[in-house]
Amino acid sequence: MSINKKFPILHTKINGHDLVYFDNAATTQKPQVMIDALVEFYQKYNANVHRSLNPLADTATQKYEETRLVVADFLSAKKQEIIFTRNTTESINLVAKTFGRGFLKAGDVVLLSIAEHHSNIVPWLQLKEEIGIKLEYISLDKNGYLDFEAAKKILDNKKVKFLSIQAASNVFGSIHDYREILKLAKAKNIFTLLDVAQIAGHESINVQELACDFLVFSAHKVFGPTGVGVLYGRKDLLQMMPAFLGGGEMIDRVLKDNFTSAELPHKFEAGTPNIADVIAFKSSLDFIKNLTWDYIQKIEQELTDYLWQEMLKLDFIDIYGQNISGRHLPIISFNLKNAHAHDVAEILGEQAIIVRAGQHCTQILHESLGVPATVRVSLTIYNTKKEIDILIKNLKLIYNKFKV
Ligand SMILES: Cc1ncc(COP(=O)(O)O)c(C=O)c1O
Structure with a gap:
């Protein structure tokens, strides 16, 4: 069975055209197995977790915790080191607002890069306002990669206490x-x-092999549901850190004057969590595991090569961060000469080709590019060369329309 048969939305038509979904860097589509798991939760064992002693709650708790085990396995981490949040953004905020507040002080440097998503900039800017940390930014080389020498120079010369970068x-x-x-x-x-x-x-991703203390991602970008984020944190650091939000679930004892926090990982999961989506997320990770990384990477490499090959043939587009020889995800950002990115995305959308236009939550990066917006095409395993051909054909049509 071809892979895209497993994703029901991909068989939708918009304006009579087959959907071509090229906005996977924003969020991926969902496999039927994940949708089934979500429905099954509400139909068969909807209950709150970790609280009640009854068969429904037992099943819900067991399944919720099973996902934690699968995420731990996905990252080669320990179960207690996996915290469920709402998204990458919340995971980074959690670190900035607990570890940052607790262990950084005025004048300490937090090192970011100019390519960071706003979710890895704004929480640090907030901490700068709050306690007076300083921010430094690693620049990019001409091909859009973090400049290793620039990073080394800052790390050698500044009082860097925390490095927070994208992969x-x-x-x-x-x-x-x-x-x-x-x-x-x-x-x-x-x-x-x-x-x-x-x-x-x-x-x-293997946190045992990476020199990182914290690692963050969102389920919705890996064929999972929205509303679930992951924070991996080194156990000794998570233990030292103060709790983030306060309320039910995250406490051990509550007295009139003080409280003690629950053990990890519950200490960082205040209130009723996003039970259904966390449970369904396991199906997405199982789905990836069954496909295997070799298979995923083979498909994506072919798509990336073909996308670049075809895009480079177009002499009416400017591609940003261009380097086809480096390691690349199937993502490309560009502009059509004479056409605004928003117009391009809108016209493609009318043809059911879904792309993103704007600054992709990276204003600092776009400022360095000197353009107000770019069109971004991002692919994943269920996309095809045929869809790339449809995109190319439509870009040519749009160019001819806007040509002066
Ligand atoms: C590199 C990177 N970091 C963080 C985020 C934020 O993810 P979320 O909106 O799921 O919190 C994104 C989303 O596009 C991203 O691409």
């Missing part, structure tokens, strides 16, 4: 040399966070 760019698709930069930071006893929101569905 891959959501605009260029460039997979950075993040392993080496993390190692460099660790050698200097700098705390590290790796944002794997973009690579989590594309290659395997």
